[in-house]
Amino acid sequence: MPLADEFEREVTGIRVSLTDRCNFDCVYCHNEGLGDTRGPMDPQDDEMTTDEVVRILEVVHEFGVEKVKFTGGEPMLRQDLEEIIRRVPDGMEVSLTTNGTFLPGRATGLADAGLDRVNVSQDALDPDDFAQLTQSGAYERVIEGVEAALAAGLAPVKLNMVVFEPTAGYVPEMVDHVAVHDGLQLQLIEYMPEIAGHPEWAIDIDRVHNWLTERADRIEHREMHDRRRYFVSDPEGQPTADLTDGDSDGPAAGEGMVEVVDPVENPHFCANCHRVRVTHDGKFKGCLNRHDDHRSMGEMTREEIRATFRDTVANRVPYYGEYMVKEDGEWVINDDYIDRPLPTADD
Incomplete structure (x- = not known):
């Protein structure tokens, strides 16, 4: 039975950062909310060991956690990644978020170890634009990585694109890209200046929704997170928007899928x-x-893992409106909320 917090949200998934090291230096990176802590590429003493990662997964699986996503930094800098995946408890879905540069040569081994799916960060299709955003010249390697993941059976491969002022102009090209390439999906992720800085880079995400509404063949509304999935076909076709509720079986033949992840000022996102x-x-x-x-x-x-997990779930916060509040147009921490006594699982 999954643990539930005081807002009746059951915890069924876990994201595990395996390292804060990365071979990219993306201009928007918040490193899983930790800030820009990237350091030397060599393994660091503070990183969890293979056994520690596996032990955490075994414990949370006792509490009904059904899904794990490995993140970083760049998680594929861990040479024990295949072993960690192989040792994930039976029945737990395993996914990975990566920049894709190490997938060539390792995608098949990861799939054989038990990896179910992969998200690849890709914010542009032009090598020069890509280099400017990631401070890396590894564009071709990323494209090879996506192809390797598809060949290894990790389809659909989700491309993660952060949408902010430097990338907004690339959205149409990325949408067309997934529309004509089988096995690819696109996640357009709203930029979050309250953790990544540079508030001047934020855009009105409704601009993206409005454009996609015109571009899509059909639209699916997911009520739980108030998200929309846009199904798109070859740009030479004649799209007609059709809004439906509920989950579908995914894209039909000849369609690509685009989902907008828009957590800012979306109470449904955190509530679920x-x-x-x-x-x-x-x-x-x-x-x-x-x-x-x-x-x-x-x-x-x-x-210790069990006790800490219980306390963490007990202390989860609701939407920004209580933990974060807006003052003069900017998100600030609500001191009244922070000053309250921290609950524990025994409270």
């Missing part, structure tokens, strides 16, 4: 959040936006 996070140095984290609730698991005995 069912995941917690683990930092690369072994701390539970109840919310992406919070920096005040990193809870150490001590020596990571099973009992």
Whole structure:
């Protein structure tokens, strides 16, 4: 039976950061809410060991956690990634978010180890634009990585694109790209200046929704997170928008799927959040936006992990309206909320 927080949200998923190292230096990176902490590319002493990662997964699986997503930094800098995936508890869905540069040569091994699906960060299709955004010249390697993932049977491959002023102009090309390439889907992720900085880069995400409404053949509304999925075909076709509720079986033959992830000022998004996070140095984290609730698991005995997990779930926060409030047009932390006593699982 999954643990539920005080807002009746059951925790069924976990995101585990395996490292804060990365071979890219993306201009928008918030490193899973930790800020820009990238350092040397060599393995760091504070990173969790293989056994510690597996032990955490085994414990949270006891509490009904059904899904794990491995993140970073760049998680494929961990040479033990295949072993970690192989040792994930039976029945737990395994996904990975990566920049894709290490997928050539490793995608098949990851799939054989038990990886179910992969998200690849890709914000532009032009090599020069890509280099400017990522501070990397690895564009061709990323394209090869996507192809390797598809060849390994990890379809659909989701391309993650952060939408902000430097990338907004690339959206139509990326949408056309997934419309004509089988096995690809696109996630357009709203930029979150309250954790990534540069508020001047934020755009009105309705601009994207309005354009996609005109571009799409059909539209699916997911009530739980108040998200929309846009199904698009070859741009030479004649799209007609058709808004329906509920989940579909996914894109039909000849269609691509585009989903907008828009958490800012979307109360449904956080109200239906069912995941917690683990930092690369072994701390539970109840919310992406919070920096005040990193809870150490001590020596990571099973009992310490259980107790910390219970406390983390008990202390999860609601939507920004309570933890974060807007003052003069900017998100600021609500001090009244922070000053309240932290609840524990026994409260």
